[in-house]
Amino acid sequence: xxxxxxxxxxxxxxxxxxxxxxxxxxxxxxxxxxxxxxxxxxxxxxxxxxxxxxxxxxxxxxxxxxxxxxxxxxxxxxxxxxxxxxxxxxxxxxxxxxxxxxxxxxxxxxxxxxxxxxxxxxxxxxxxxxxxxxxxxxxxxxxxxxxxx
Numbered sequence: 001x002x003x004x005x006x007x008x009x010x011x012x013x014x015x016x017x018x019x020x021x022x023x024x025x026x027x028x029x030x031x032x033x034x035x036x037x038x039x040x041x042x043x044x045x046x047x048x049x050x051x052x053x054x055x056x057x058x059x060x061x062x063x064x065x066x067x068x069x070x071x072x073x074x075x076x077x078x079x080x081x082x083x084x085x086x087x088x089x090x091x092x093x094x095x096x097x098x099x100x101x102x103x104x105x106x107x108x109x110x111x112x113x114x115x116x117x118x119x120x121x122x123x124x125x126x127x128x129x130x131x132x133x134x135x136x137x138x139x140x141x142x143x144x145x146x147x148x149x
Contacts (some may be wrong), residue, residue: 003140003141003142005141006137006140006141006142010092016132017130017134017137018128020126020129020133021130021134023126024123024126024127024130027124028120028123028127029119029120029123030120030123030124030127030130032062032064033059033062033064034085034086034089035127036055036058036059036062037064037072037086037090038089038093038124038128038131039051039055039058039060039127039128039131040052040055040056040058040072041061041072041073041090041093041094041127042079042093042097042131042132043055043076043135044072044073045093045094045097045098046132046135046139047139048134048135048138048139048143048146048147050138050143050144051131051134051135051138051144052145053145053146053147054145054146056069056092057146065139067080067081067118068082070093071091075090084114084115085116086127087112087115088112088114088115088116089112089115089116089124091108091111091112092108092112092121092124092125092128093110093124095108095112095124095129096128096129096132097132102127112124
């Protein structure tokens with residue numbers, strides 16, 4: 001079944017989501033590669049093929065090795081490939097994305113705060129929230145990945 005093109009049907013809504021996306025990508029102190037790493041991990045958890053495709057390509061453009069890229073879903077088992085801040089961001093991304101299960105525990109918050117100052121942690125959480133919103137739109141309206149066989 002064809003689904004609505006949410007960008008065309010609600011340009012004001014698309015613009016509002018776009019403003020948040022623009023802020024987290026361009027106006028925070030978070031490194032660009034870290035933002036795309038979080039975008040990818042959130043998209044993997046949510047199962048958004050369109051966003052997984054985009055942010056995999058973004059991380060390759062940022063210079064991430066394929067070896068590291070393919071191990072993001074199991075980063076806990078390949079911790080040596082990720083910096084302390086990347087591990088903290090991935091853990092917080094998983095905690096916040098699965099908030100209905102985790103309730104963003106005090107322990108997880110304390111661990112994230114150990115790696116980020118308050119402003120960066122708020123911006124990281126906004127990054128996670130932005131991607132969760134975009135994943136829900138992408139999945140709901142069946143946005144296709146750009147990948148070709």
